[in-house]
Amino acid sequence: MTSYRQPGLVLTDHRFRVPLDHAEPGGEQIEVFAREVVAAGRKAAGLPWLLYLQGGPGFGADRFTGKQSWLARAVREFRVLLLDQRGTGASTPANRQTLPLRGGPRQQAGYLAHFRADSIVRDCELIRQRLTGGEPWTVLGQSFGGFCAVHYLSAAPEGLATALIAGGLPALDAHADDVYRAAYPRIARKTAAHYARYPQDVGRAREIAAHLGAEGKALNSGYTLTIEAFQSLGIVLGTADGSHSLHHLLADAFVTTEQGPQLSDSFQERVHGALSFAAHPLYALVHESIYGQDNRPTAWSAERVRAEFPALDVGRALAGNGPVPFTGESVHPWHFSVDPALRPLRETADLLAARTEWAPLYDAGRLAVNEVPVAAAVYHDDMYVDTEDALRTARAIRGLRTWVTDEYEHDGLRAGGPRVLDRLLALARDEV
Incomplete structure (x- = not known):
């Protein structure tokens, strides 16, 4: 691991080996990159973890310089993990240069079938065990990262202390x-x-x-x-x-x-x-x-x-x-x-x-009895995520609290600075 500094922050780069196919844990391994970010002077503190899941799919986590945007609020109380989801950023790449190593188009398509939210969340669970010693963490999901967070609530809620979602509540059963x-x-x-x-x-x-x-x-x-x-x-x-x-x-x-x-x-x-x-x-x-x-x-x-x-x-x-x-x-x-x-x-x-062999990503029954504190920002007339679908999903997740706003567009988490994250945390904690 390599640690270095930016203004007001200490950053540590992590690389994790995870199975390509979690159904075959002893099979082929790929690499997932993540960057730990903590406020300067608090590197040794016993801070809770916040995992950030980027929007996309297919984008690496934001590359911040210092305490920019929502990160300024997060490092006040969390040790943040900026995850490059599999295939993105500094994780094992999947592109025109590397995919031919898999073989022909059929082999490439089979490989890429393992790059959805279900595999991403199972990566997160392996990483959580290695970093937190098994303690649950808070997840912050932006856009597609919110889709991943809803899958997390469906598949492994025991790994979550809190789920925060910004512009990323998916339709649970829409084609x-x-x-x-x-x-x-x-x-x-x-x-x-x-x-x-x-x-x-x-x-x-x-x-x-x-x-x-x-x-x-x-x-x-x-x-x-x-x-x-x-x-x-x-x-x-x-x-x-x-x-x-x-x-x-x-x-x-x-x-x-x-x-x-x-x-x-x-x-x-x-x-x-x-x-x-x-x-x-x-x-x-x-x-x-x-x-x-x-x-x-x-x-x-x-x-x-x-x-x-x-x-x-x-x-x-x-x-x-x-x-x-x-x-x-x-x-x-x-x-x-x-x-x-x-x-x-x-x-x-x-x-x-x-391809027709797609597994369901969301478990409506499990979401209906959810016990994890969840808060979601829903942007009015969001161009990328349908507001009606988002509100239907919000009603389907037990205990989820929404903040419906037209102050921001889909990128409110970035454009709103610390305010959006601050509001989500207050909602999840029943402070407002």
């Missing part, structure tokens, strides 16, 4: 089709709100979409910016500053050249940074599988359900005077054609989309 059927109208509302705030962006987005044409444009990076990929920039509209960021991006799209107006290098660079899955390919590969809980395949759900919403057709918008519709958090087959980081993994993704 992926149900999730996207509810999601597209929410995205349309966020898009309308963006254009109401920045009406000049209507013309700018139409100009870019018309320039891209039916085939799209190859960016300097090798990413192919198609109209559908351009629409997917709307994924940012569910965050605190997302609408402003999108506005600034659209404002500087073109530069005048000898060949006429062209997409500027700076625009191309920022678009590639926003859309590329190079840093988090697992998100694209397993995103729909987090909703797989029965013998039905997800079968590229977001793509199929999108066809039910003709208003998302850019051609129809350009034929008239309408604004270009943006889309949000969804993964499509075309992602594996336009993105160089995903192109070699298309067949693997197809096999995961066709």
